[in-house]
Every structure is written in C-alpha cells, then in structure tokens.
Amino acid sequence: MQRVFSVSMIRAREATAVKAAGPDELMKRAARGVANAVQDVYEAGEVAALVGGGDNGGDALYAAAFLRREGVPAKVVLLSDHPHERALAAAREAGVQIYQPALNSADILPLLTPATVWIDGIVGTGAEGALKEPLASIVTTLENVRLQLPARKVVAVDVPSGLATPDGMVPGGALRADIVVTMGALKPSAVFPPACYHQSEVRLVDLGLELGPHFARVLEAADVREVVAIPSATDHKYSRGVVRLAVGSQKYPGAAVLATLGARGAGAGMIRLVTDEAARALVLAAAPEAVTVDGRVQAVAVGCGLDPQNLEDRSRIATQIFAAKVPLVVDAGAISVAAQLVHSGQAGAQQMVWTPHAGEAAEALSILDESEWTRERVEEAPIKTAMRLAGLSGAVIALKGAATLIVSPRGHVFVQAQAPAWAGTAGSGDVLAGVIAAVLAGVQARVEEEAGSLDWEELARAVAAGVWLHGVAARRAAGFEDADGQAGGVALRPGYGLEGGRPIAASDIARNLPGAFGQALQARKHSAREAL
Numbered sequence: 001m002q003r004v005f006s007v008s009m010i011r012a013r014e015a016t017a018v019k020a021a022g023p024d025e026l027m028k029r030a031a032r033g034v035a036n037a038v039q040d041v042y043e044a045g046e047v048a049a050l051v052g053g054g055d056n057g058g059d060a061l062y063a064a065a066f067l068r069r070e071g072v073p074a075k076v077v078l079l080s081d082h083p084h085e086r087a088l089a090a091a092r093e094a095g096v097q098i099y100q101p102a103l104n105s106a107d108i109l110p111l112l113t114p115a116t117v118w119i120d121g122i123v124g125t126g127a128e129g130a131l132k133e134p135l136a137s138i139v140t141t142l143e144n145v146r147l148q149l150p151a152r153k154v155v156a157v158d159v160p161s162g163l164a165t166p167d168g169m170v171p172g173g174a175l176r177a178d179i180v181v182t183m184g185a186l187k188p189s190a191v192f193p194p195a196c197y198h199q200s201e202v203r204l205v206d207l208g209l210e211l212g213p214h215f216a217r218v219l220e221a222a223d224v225r226e227v228v229a230i231p232s233a234t235d236h237k238y239s240r241g242v243v244r245l246a247v248g249s250q251k252y253p254g255a256a257v258l259a260t261l262g263a264r265g266a267g268a269g270m271i272r273l274v275t276d277e278a279a280r281a282l283v284l285a286a287a288p289e290a291v292t293v294d295g296r297v298q299a300v301a302v303g304c305g306l307d308p309q310n311l312e313d314r315s316r317i318a319t320q321i322f323a324a325k326v327p328l329v330v331d332a333g334a335i336s337v338a339a340q341l342v343h344s345g346q347a348g349a350q351q352m353v354w355t356p357h358a359g360e361a362a363e364a365l366s367i368l369d370e371s372e373w374t375r376e377r378v379e380e381a382p383i384k385t386a387m388r389l390a391g392l393s394g395a396v397i398a399l400k401g402a403a404t405l406i407v408s409p410r411g412h413v414f415v416q417a418q419a420p421a422w423a424g425t426a427g428s429g430d431v432l433a434g435v436i437a438a439v440l441a442g443v444q445a446r447v448e449e450e451a452g453s454l455d456w457e458e459l460a461r462a463v464a465a466g467v468w469l470h471g472v473a474a475r476r477a478a479g480f481e482d483a484d485g486q487a488g489g490v491a492l493r494p495g496y497g498l499e500g501g502r503p504i505a506a507s508d509i510a511r512n513l514p515g516a517f518g519q520a521l522q523a524r525k526h527s528a529r530e531a532l
C-alpha cells in the first residue's frame with residue numbers, strides 16, 4: 001500500500017526532520033535520488049539543472065554536483081538571484097558551470113536547448129498556486145520546446161514546478177516530467193488528476209519522516225489479496241458470493257455480456273442475471289454459467305446497457321435501488337436515476353457504489369447540487385468533485401479515468417492508476433461494474449457469515465481492489481511486462497506518456513481477469529516468504 005499525504009503535513013514533518021539531521025543532510029539524500037534518476041535516463045550530451053531560489057533549487061544544485069563528480073557534464077541555470085548558498089558552493093566546487101541569465105526565454109533557451117536532460121528544480125512545495133511571472137512564461141516556453149524534442153528527458157525535483165497543489169489541480173503552465181523524484185512522501189499531485197498526468201513515473205526518496213494521517217491510499221497487489229475472496233475447502237458457490245446483474249437491454253445487449261464476463265472473471269460464486277430477452281440469449285451463449293433465476297445475492301450491479309430515457313429500463317433501475325439490502329453498484333445510465341431518487345429523498349439509505357465517468361458525474365451533480373456542472377468542471381478538479389458527490393449522494397464514488405478515484409462519504413480516499421490508456425474503450429466500464437460487484441459479493445458473504453456489516457472503509461477498499469483487478473487485467477491484455485504497474489519500487493504511469501502496449505477490447509480485459517486475480521494471490525506468497 002502506498003500512502004499519499006497533504007503538502008502541508010509533509011512540509012511540517014520535513015521541517016522537524018531537517019532540524020534533527022545535520023546541515024543539508026536530507027537535501028543531499030534528496031539530491032542523490034535526483035542524480036540517480038538522471039543517471040538512469042542519461043545517454044550522452046549535457047545535463048542542465050534549472051534552479052530556483054528555495055530548497056527545491058538546493059536539491060537540484062547538489063544533484064548537479066553529484067553528477068559532475070560522476071563524470072556527467074552538468075551545468076546550472078539559475079532562475080533566482082538568491083539560490084541556496086551552500087548547495088551553490090558545492091556545485092561550483094564540483095566543477096559545475098553556473099549561468100545566471102536574464103529571466104526571459106530568449107536568454108534562457110540557448111543555454112537549455114543543447115542539453116539532453118533537464119532537471120526541474122525551479123520550485124517545489126514552497127510555491128503556492130500558479131507560478132508567478134516571469135517564471136510562468138518561461139516554463140510555458142520550455143514545455144513547448146520539450147514537446148518539439150521528445151527525446152529530451154525531464155527529471156523533476158519533488159514535484160513538477162507549480163504542481164504542489166493540495167488536490168492535484170493544475171493552476172497554470174507546467175513542465176511535464178518523465179520522472180518525478182519526490183521527497184519524504186507522495187504528494188497529491190503524484191496521484192490525483194489532472195496533475196498526475198504531467199508525470200510518467202514517480203520515485204520516492206525515503207527521508208524517514210514521521211508522518212501522521214494520510215490523505216489517500218493506493219492499493220498494491222498484496223493489499224488486493226487481503227480483500228478478494230479465496231475459496232477454502234468448505235466454501236461453495238453461495239458462500240463465495242452471489243451477484244445479481246440487472247443489466248443489458250434490447251438496445252444494448254452487449255453490455256450484459258461484458259458485465260457478466262467481468263463478474264465471472266473476478267471470482268463470483270454465481271451470477272444471477274436479470275435482463276432483457278434478447279440480451280439473455282447472448283449472455284448465455286458467452287457465459288453458460290450465468291443463471292436466469294433470481295434469488296438471494298450478496299451484491300448487485302445495475303445500469304450497464306440500460307437507458308434511463310426508456311420507461312421500462314428506468315423502472316428496472318428503480319426496482320433494484322429500492323430493493324437493495326446488499327451493496328449495490330450503480331453504473332452508467334442508472335447513476336442519474338439514483339441521483340434523482342436520492343434528491344427526492346426516496347433513496348440514500350442503501351450502501352451504494354456509483355461508478356461515473358466525468359460526464360456522468362457532472363450529470364449527477366447537476367441534479368444533487370442544483371447548480372450547473374459540466375464534464376470540464378469535473379475534469380479540472382476530479383478529487384474535489386468526487387468528494388462532493390460522495391457527500392451529496394451518500395454513496396461510495398468511483399470516478400473513472402486513467403486514474404480512478406474512489407471516495408467514501410466518510411472521506412476514505414483510494415486512487416488506482418494501473419489501467420493503461422488502452423483501457424479507455426467501449427464496454428470497459430461494463431466489465432468494471434461486474435468486477436466490482438463480484439469483489440463486493442465476496443466481501444459481503446464473509447461479513448454475513450460473521451453476522452456483521454460492511455463499513456464504509458471496507459466498502460471503498462473493496463471497490464479499489466476491483467479497480468486494481470480491472471486495471472491489471474487491462475495491462476496484461478495490452479502486453480505490458482510490468483503487469484501491476486510497479487517495477488522495482490517505481491510506480492509506473494503507462495497511460496501518462498510511456499510508450500508501449502497494444503490496442504485492447506473490453507472482452508480482452510475480461511479474459512485477463514483470472515490472471516490479474518492470480519497475480520494478487522502471488523503477491524502474498526512473496527511477502528509471506530520475505531517475512532520468514
């Protein structure tokens with residue numbers, strides 16, 4: 001599990017740790033991490049460090065000194081008249097060339113264009129809000145130049161400058177980073193969109209900080225293993241979790257097939273299908289395991305392939321919502337119906353999980369918030385939006401995207417970004433709804449056996465586990481070798497710029513679910529072995 005902390009918490013704990021350590025000790029450790037990342041991408045030519053006037057620039061200066069001593073031609077371009085003094089002296093002493101150009105693009109660019117790697121040490125967590133001029137214009141120009149020469153690599157110190165926002169918002173121009181070497185703990189910009197889309201890879205330098213409560217969590221394989229249901233010798237189809245899928249219509253029969261394949265691949269003990277006649281035949285042809293007799297279930301998914309404009313579909317959705325006594329996944333067209341039922345006080349007591357994409361979240365908020373919401377407004381501030389929607393709906397929200405945000409009405413936050421960009425394809429969401437329902441059914445079955453009830457945190461965590469399974473299945477389908485999106489402690493963000501993979505269809509994701517599930521089980525074996 002990875003934890004994400006607020007910028008203010010990290011800064012406060014850093015300050016304590018800095019006092020306790022020797023002069024610039026932590027800064028040098030941070031710089032070592034930056035220099036290592038540069039060494040990993042460096043091939044030839046020179047490295048240029050962009051250095052601002054705070055400790056972020058100090059990290060970059062020490063990194064340049066390390067690199068120079070290791071034989072890499074590193075130079076420093078100062079963008080402040082008061083750079084960190086000791087770090088500057090260390091760079092000079094190492095033989096790094098120091099330039100102090102006038103603060104405009106015309107003077108700065110000729111120093112930077114020859115370099116093959118740029119270190120972004122302009123500002124870190126000390127900068128609030130958008131970059132101020134003239135740095136803002138300079139960064140915008142640099143980003144345009146970088147886009148024209150994609151072979152150049154950018155290694156950002158701590159955060160891409162200007163993105164140390166509390167919520168992953170992007171307040172102005174930013175220099176996209178191939179690698180972000182972040183200090184002490186993951187910051188919101190590392191995981192929350194849209195800021196996280198400005199970085200391909202995030203590496204963490206451990207500074208041994210004593211951190212308090214986290215803001216968000218990222219599940220890894222071993223955490224998923226703790227959530228999903230693994231059958232024991234005495235288990236049977238009912239005790240493993242039964243799912244009802246109220247999905248698919250004459251208009252969209254394929255959605256029923258995909259949701260069924262999703263639930264089947266994620267280990268449902270049994271699937272009860274409530275669907276249109278035309279869809280039923282298709283589902284049974286693709287998944288003869290599905291039964292069309294209704295009965296007791298431990299989780300329900302409703303909405304995939306249902307049209308809220310169609311009266312019959314609408315009433316099917318409402319029936320499922322009213323009847324829900326077990327966790328209920330509300331997807332696609334059913335979300336706006338659920339929003340109307342919550343708004344009119346007819347629903348809200350049920351344990352619901354809504355799985356909107358940005359457009360559906362905007363629609364639901366327009367109903368619940370009584371103000372106009374657009375897809376763009378959601379995409380500007382996804383985590384704030386998801387938290388608002390969770391509060392208003394009383395449901396766990398899984399706001400889908402390259403990074404999917406899972407937020408409970410009690411403020412539990414998970415972020416999962418395993419899925420490659422290839423996963424954004426028609427029917428992918430139907431598969432996900434089935435997967436989440438299957439995971440929830442397993443968890444609910446366990447809870448029922450102990451005569452307990454699911455709390456919000458367990459519910460949100462189970463949803464995050466479902467999102468992990470779906471994302472990893474998509475990675476496997478798309479042929480990524482680092483199938484879990486982690487490699488050597490490095491969180492990879494394949495959808496955010498790394499090349500690779502291949503086109504996939506929603507049914508390819510479903511087919512790869514058992515493999516993803518197996519991968520989660522393997523993770524535990526490894527950690528158990530390590531513990532011995």
Ligand SMILES: NC(=O)C1=CN([C@@H]2O[C@H](COP(=O)(O)OP(=O)(O)OC[C@H]3O[C@@H](n4cnc5c(N)ncnc54)[C@H](OP(=O)(O)O)[C@@H]3O)[C@@H](O)[C@H]2O)[C@@H](O)CC1
Binds near residue numbers: 131
């Ligand atoms: N503390 C630690 O333990 C460790 C911290 N570490 C590192 O310290 C970093 C935090 O350093 P920090 O606090 O010095 O702030 P920092 O990000 O360099 O920014 C200050 C500079 O930015 C400028 N500036 C501000 N706002 C701006 C704006 N809107 N637009 C434009 N400019 C703006 C401001 O300008 P000034 O007001 O001085 O003219 C000043 O020059 C952290 O991210 C990590 O990298 C590591 O060494 C590990 C140990």
Ligand SMILES: [K+]
Binds near residue numbers: 160
């Ligand atoms: K930076």
